[in-house]
Amino acid sequence: MKIYEDDLAPSCRRVRIFMAEKGIDVSGSKVGILQGENLEQEFLSINPYGLLPVLELDDGTRICESVAICRYIEALHPNPPLMGTTALEQAFVDMYDRRSDFDGILAVAEFFRNAIEPLAGRVVPGVRGTEQIPALIERGRQRTLIFFRHMERRLADRDYLATDRFTNADITAMCAVDWAEFAGLDIPADCPSVQRWYGQINTRPSAQAWPGMKVLAARG
Numbered sequence: 001m002k003i004y005e006d007d008l009a010p011s012c013r014r015v016r017i018f019m020a021e022k023g024i025d026v027s028g029s030k031v032g033i034l035q036g037e038n039l040e041q042e043f044l045s046i047n048p049y050g051l052l053p054v055l056e057l058d059d060g061t062r063i064c065e066s067v068a069i070c071r072y073i074e075a076l077h078p079n080p081p082l083m084g085t086t087a088l089e090q091a092f093v094d095m096y097d098r099r100s101d102f103d104g105i106l107a108v109a110e111f112f113r114n115a116i117e118p119l120a121g122r123v124v125p126g127v128r129g130t131e132q133i134p135a136l137i138e139r140g141r142q143r144t145l146i147f148f149r150h151m152e153r154r155l156a157d158r159d160y161l162a163t164d165r166f167t168n169a170d171i172t173a174m175c176a177v178d179w180a181e182f183a184g185l186d187i188p189a190d191c192p193s194v195q196r197w198y199g200q201i202n203t204r205p206s207a208q209a210w211p212g213m214k215v216l217a218a219r220g
């Protein structure tokens with residue numbers, strides 16, 4: 001197996017953390033998003049959507065979408081379980097995974113992609129020709145704040161988002177928060193439960209295994 005990925009990409013970080021929790025390492029092939037390598041024909045022949053990550057199996061089959069890759073890994077390596085074990089747990093993991101993706105990662109994306117110069121004309125991931133709309137920077141900030149507030153309510157009396165164990169939902173939410181912090185949208189002071197949760201899960205070895213944006217941030 002090998003994975004096409006980029007250090008800057010939260011979706012790639014999700015998959016790497018998931019694999020590290022399972023004790024799995026696969027070789028990586030870097031595709032530079034800011035350099036536009038994902039929009040070149042060579043990569044479009046691998047994924048016509050122009051998006052990362054892509055998991056390539058030994059027979060050449062390719063799986064796109066981070067959650068689909070994680071589900072595949074979970075089926076092959078069920079322990080430790082990260083997608084829930086009972087029907088109810090699985091529903092809760094999906095519920096909080098989707099909330100963290102749509103309400104978290106996509107909110108930060110709206111802020112970030114409408115703001116930074118290297119993504120001018122590339123607001124929709126994977127294609128050229130979609131222009132930045134400055135008003136959406138503020139909308140992205142508001143949406144991220146709403147995400148933090150929902151997280152705060154959920155985490156007020158619990159250690160993990162979906163179940164009483166660390167799951168894929170925590171991974172997705174962690175990557176949303178990482179990216180928010182990288183983009184300058186820090187966890188608000190009135191969200192102490194989110195700060196506690198984030199401080200705690202950030203100490204997991206898996207979170208260090210793919211420093212991604214933290215490395216880039218440290219580089220300035």
Ligand SMILES: N[C@@H](CCC(=O)N[C@@H](CS)C(=O)NCC(=O)O)C(=O)O
Nearest residue numbers: 009010011051052053065066125126
């Ligand atoms: N829902 C997809 C999102 C994939 C996605 O948007 N990936 C971003 C990196 S996080 C990307 O490839 N962006 C390419 C671009 O900005 O042109 C997943 O979870 O895999």
